[in-house]
Amino acid sequence: MTFVLFAEQVLNGLQFGIMLFLMAAGLTLIFGVMGLINLAHGSLYMIGAFAAAAVAGATGSFLLALIAALAAAAAAGALVEIVVIRRLYDKDHLDQVLATFALILIFSEGTRWVFGSFPLFLNIPETLSGPVTLPGGIQYPLYRITLIVAGLLVAVGLGLLISRTRIGIQIRAGENDREMIAALGIDISRLYTLVFALGAALAGLAGALVGAIQSVQVGMGEPVLILAFVVIVIGGIGSIKGALIGSLLVGLTDTLGGVFLPQLFKLVMEPSAATNLGSSLASMAIYILMGAVLIWRPTGLFGARA
Amino acid sequence: MKTTLKALSTAAVAALAMTAGAAQAEVKVGMITTLSGGGAGLGIDVRDGFMLAIKQSGRTDIEVVIEDDQRKPDVAVQLADKMVQSEKVDVMTGIIWSNLAMAVVPSVTAQGKFYLSPNAGPSALAGRGCHENYFNVAWQNDNLHEAAGAYANSAGYGKSFILAPNYPAGKDALTGYKRFFEGDLAGELYTKLGQTDYAAEIAQIRASGADSVFFFLPGGMGIAFLKQYADSGVDLPVVGPAFSFDQGILQAVGGAALGVVNTSQWNKDIDNATNAAFVDSFQAEYGRLPSLYASQGFDTANLLISAVEKADVSDADAFRAALKAAEFDSTRGDFAFGDNHHPIQNIYAREVIQEGDVFTNKILGVALENHSDAYAGDCKM
Numbered sequence: 001m002t003f004v005l006f007a008e009q010v011l012n013g014l015q016f017g018i019m020l021f022l023m024a025a026g027l028t029l030i031f032g033v034m035g036l037i038n039l040a041h042g043s044l045y046m047i048g049a050f051a052a053a054a055v056a057g058a059t060g061s062f063l064l065a066l067i068a069a070l071a072a073a074a075a076a077g078a079l080v081e082i083v084v085i086r087r088l089y090d091k092d093h094l095d096q097v098l099a100t101f102a103l104i105l106i107f108s109e110g111t112r113w114v115f116g117s118f119p120l121f122l123n124i125p126e127t128l129s130g131p132v133t134l135p136g137g138i139q140y141p142l143y144r145i146t147l148i149v150a151g152l153l154v155a156v157g158l159g160l161l162i163s164r165t166r167i168g169i170q171i172r173a174g175e176n177d178r179e180m181i182a183a184l185g186i187d188i189s190r191l192y193t194l195v196f197a198l199g200a201a202l203a204g205l206a207g208a209l210v211g212a213i214q215s216v217q218v219g220m221g222e223p224v225l226i227l228a229f230v231v232i233v234i235g236g237i238g239s240i241k242g243a244l245i246g247s248l249l250v251g252l253t254d255t256l257g258g259v260f261l262p263q264l265f266k267l268v269m270e271p272s273a274a275t276n277l278g279s280s281l282a283s284m285a286i287y288i289l290m291g292a293v294l295i296w297r298p299t300g301l302f303g304a305r306a
Numbered sequence: 307m308k309t310t311l312k313a314l315s316t317a318a319v320a321a322l323a324m325t326a327g328a329a330q331a332e333v334k335v336g337m338i339t340t341l342s343g344g345g346a347g348l349g350i351d352v353r354d355g356f357m358l359a360i361k362q363s364g365r366t367d368i369e370v371v372i373e374d375d376q377r378k379p380d381v382a383v384q385l386a387d388k389m390v391q392s393e394k395v396d397v398m399t400g401i402i403w404s405n406l407a408m409a410v411v412p413s414v415t416a417q418g419k420f421y422l423s424p425n426a427g428p429s430a431l432a433g434r435g436c437h438e439n440y441f442n443v444a445w446q447n448d449n450l451h452e453a454a455g456a457y458a459n460s461a462g463y464g465k466s467f468i469l470a471p472n473y474p475a476g477k478d479a480l481t482g483y484k485r486f487f488e489g490d491l492a493g494e495l496y497t498k499l500g501q502t503d504y505a506a507e508i509a510q511i512r513a514s515g516a517d518s519v520f521f522f523l524p525g526g527m528g529i530a531f532l533k534q535y536a537d538s539g540v541d542l543p544v545v546g547p548a549f550s551f552d553q554g555i556l557q558a559v560g561g562a563a564l565g566v567v568n569t570s571q572w573n574k575d576i577d578n579a580t581n582a583a584f585v586d587s588f589q590a591e592y593g594r595l596p597s598l599y600a601s602q603g604f605d606t607a608n609l610l611i612s613a614v615e616k617a618d619v620s621d622a623d624a625f626r627a628a629l630k631a632a633e634f635d636s637t638r639g640d641f642a643f644g645d646n647h648h649p650i651q652n653i654y655a656r657e658v659i660q661e662g663d664v665f666t667n668k669i670l671g672v673a674l675e676n677h678s679d680a681y682a683g684d685c686k687m
Contacts (some may be wrong), residue, residue: 005513012505048310117346119529119558122538130335139512141537143504166467202402214502215529215558219343255506258498272494279472279496 007138008253009259015144017251018151022206023224024231024243025158026199033063033139033174033195036085037093039100041203042221043107046075048204049211049220050111053122062125073204074197076107081196086189104222112218119217122208147209154202155244162240171195175238179215228253230286234293236303243253245301257285332367333598333619335610336389338382338410339400345525347554348402348599349374350547352424354592355603356399363611371395374554377402379409388408390417396619397422399606402599404428404447407654408427415439420623420629424606425599427648429478433681436646441629443606445571446648446679447475447605448482451654453569454520455486455675458545460673461567464489467516467542469507471526472496473521481521485680497523502530507540518542524549531556543567548667550657553597556665563658563665571602572638573669575654580635595666601637608634626661644678646685652678 027041051072056065080103088096123129124143131139162168170191173181184186207221214220231250235242262278269277293301339347353372360368369391375382382401382416389395397420401407407426413435414421423431424444431437432446468483468491470476476496484491492514495507511519519542523531528550535544548570554565574585574595584604596604608666612634617624633641644650644665652672656667 002513005509008505008512012503012509015505016503112346116555118525119347121560123533123560123562124467129537139539141505141534141539143537164489167633194344210502212529212623213534215526215533215555216525217529218346219574220502220526223502257511259506275494275496276472279498283472283498 004136004138007134007136009139011138011140011144011148011255012113012265013252013255014248015148015151015251016255017248018155018208019210019225020227020231020251021151021244021247022209023156023228024235024247025155025240027228028232028235028238028240028243029171029195030199031232033171034085034089034192035178037041037096037100038085038199039225040080040095040103040107041199042225044073044077044200044203045106045207045221045224046111046218047076048207049122049203049216050115050120050207051119052208053216056122057120062128062212065122066205067247068185069117069204069208070201073207074201076204077200078193078197080200081193086198089192094225108218115218117218119215122211122216124212143213150209154205158202158240167191167194198299227286230290231245232300234290234300236297236300239300239302242300244300249289253285253289254282258282261285333397333610333614334393334395335368335370336386336393336395336398337370337372337400338375338385338389338398338406339372340377341372341404343377345377345402348425348597349400350523350553351597351599352400352402352603352606355588355596355600355605356424357603358584358588358591358600359604359607359611359672361464361591363607365611365614365620368611368614374399375401375406377406379406380412382406383413383612386414390414390419397610397611399424401426404641405473407431411440413436418617420625422606422610422629424602428474429681431570432648432679433647433684434686435686436685438626438687441609441643441647442649443609444602444649445561445651445653446681447478448485449653449674449679450549450569451479451482451520451522451570452486452680453655453677454545455483456549457569457655457673458483458518458520458542459488460487461518461545463487463518463543463545465492465515465517466490466520466633467492467495467511467514467518468520469495469497469523470521471501471527472498473499476522482644483520483522486674487520497527500605504531504534505538507531508535508540511542512538516542519544521546522549525555529555532559532562532566545569548598548656551656551667552597552599553595553666556658560665561660564660566658567670568656568658568667569653569673570598570650570656570667571651572598573654573656573667573686576637576639576654577670578637578639580638581637584637595664605634605636605638605641608636644682645687646679647687648679649680650676650678 048069052069053063128143132142174293231246235246261282262275265274265278352467373385399422403427404426420439425444427446442464470479551568574578616628641645655670655673659668
């Protein structure tokens with residue numbers, strides 16, 4: 001194991017974590033402010049990717065594609081909030097899970113209806129393609145570096161939004177005491193729609209950014225959604241800071257575990273058994289991490305008291 | 307006078323036979339395939355290829371009932387029970403995925419129905435678990451991977467890095483490749499099923515000192531891998547089975563797949579009249595190029611039609627013999643079943659090329675000639 005390979009894997013873990021953060025941030029905001037479990041968050045990710053692929057296909061511009069992804073996901077989020085989610089705030093979590101699960105099915109089949117069953121094409125823009133050589137001789141794809149930078153910028157922006165702006169104050173107040181801020185004359189339903197659209201836009205952005213290096217297809221959001229839930233449980237539900245730390249932890253554990261666990265077992269076992277056991281353990285690693293964090297801190301790393 | 311009478315009576319008998327035939331010789335086919343969810347493209351291609359052949363035959367005595375298994379084994383089992391018990395189908399077909407086939411096929415064949423597989427070919431059904439009523443029209447799962455190993459030898463590769471998802475078909479894939487590949491392995495990796503980010507694997511490939519890469523990552527996994535691989539700056543040659551390079555997904559991969567060699571039992575440029583007519587009529591009917599899955603659906607239906615022409619489905623032995631004879635014009639050219647009812651066929655090496663705006667494949671040569679499978683010897687029928 002050389003330093004170069006190790007450094008490359010750490011970058012991979014970071015990049016994966018940052019993309020998870022874009023998903024988890026929206027999810028945790030929505031849960032923190034409205035107390036809503038939104039299973040359809042993965043569908044918003046998919047909508048972002050499909051909107052980006054469609055616009056990139058029509059115009060050839062990746063920037064326009066990103067804008068379209070943000071707009072489409074935010075619009076879909078706002079629409080869903082107004083039409084469906086609004087009726088669910090005072091219902092218990094089981095009803096919310098059922099309703100948002102139905103939304104997954106509706107979005108998936110609706111997308112198939114519009115775009116067909118075959119994956120769409122969305123590629124990295126020409127200027128960001130290919131590898132660059134980092135100090136230390138590490139060859140790393142430029143696009144993935146861009147993803148890390150973009151994700152960190154969003155994290156900083158979101159942090160400033162929440163800590164420095166009027167909207168941020170309202171969001172934090174909403175997390176602490178919903179009835180009270182309504183009583184103070186804040187238009188709570190407008191705030192809810194706004195938070196939902198913001199979360200949706202972040203998911204859509206993640207979908208578009210990641211769609212360029214993966215495949216844009218129906219059902220692409222659900223695997224990411226599961227990881228995003230793990231992230232917010234680890235980070236503490238409702239905490240943006242927790243979502244960021246949790247994402248990076250999950251991203252690094254998943255990537256480094258997948259690479260190093262099999263190699264670790266190879267020291268004491270024959271290679272094929274080591275590969276098998278190592279790969280199986282690696283796929284469990286993040287759940288083991290989640291279990292350990294919950295034993296240590298039952299409300300997650302930065303969670304408020306239960 | 308005498309001859310006239312004889313002719314008349316023959317005509318009468320024939321007429322009687324025809325009305326009797328029309329009344330009862332109807333063949334009911336149950337197709338369970340994946341039409342929604344992640345893998346729907348494959349099921350849709352199989353269905354469209356199958357229905358095109360039925361339509362072209364002009365036969366009205368074959369009724370096809372189509373249901374969507376949503377790629378879920380439990381749903382597939384339910385549908386199969388319904389088709390066998392309440393729809394009373396004679397022949398079943400359509401399943402794409404090996405795990406669904408394993409859940410459905412043994413019980414269907416045990417109930418005396420015929421099953422014609424247009425895609426899945428798990429090793430368990432080719433060896434000890436073979437059945438006289440089970441026919442695979444596509445391939446045994448290992449076949450295309452074995453051909454990839456054979457191609458790697460002929461291309462002079464000596465040190466391959468191989469990877470596949472960690473599930474039964476993934477393990478079959480790597481086993482199949484290793485069965486024919488004579489060089490050394492630079493590394494062997496099992497990735498998570500459904501994984502979409504391969505940065506960690508690509509970094510290992512870069513560091514491994516391999517001279518070639520073999521991968522089996524069907525569907526979206528392959529799209530993700532190829533795009534990321536092309537962008538990583540690693541420029542080792544890649545080989546793989548056709549599943550990551552079929553007509554349905556090549557457009558989503560784009561230029562990243564250009565020049566990649568992959569193995570397939572079918573391609574649109576196989577030179578025979580059936581295939582040319584199939585490619586043209588499929589395009590005319592559905593407005594897209596056919597994939598290998600579509601060709602498999604088309605061949606499956608034509609095999610069925612050839613058997614229906616020769617024997618009555620209620621006479622199981624005669625119908626089975628008619629299927630086994632496989633006297634139909636395959637899009638692959640020569641086609642024959644081995645003793646375990648799996649195909650003996652050529653497997654080709656193809657290269658991804660661009661024709662105008664469309665990415666497609668071109669045959670480079672035969673990778674394995676008249677290839678059967680490694681399990682045929684274990685099948686005792």
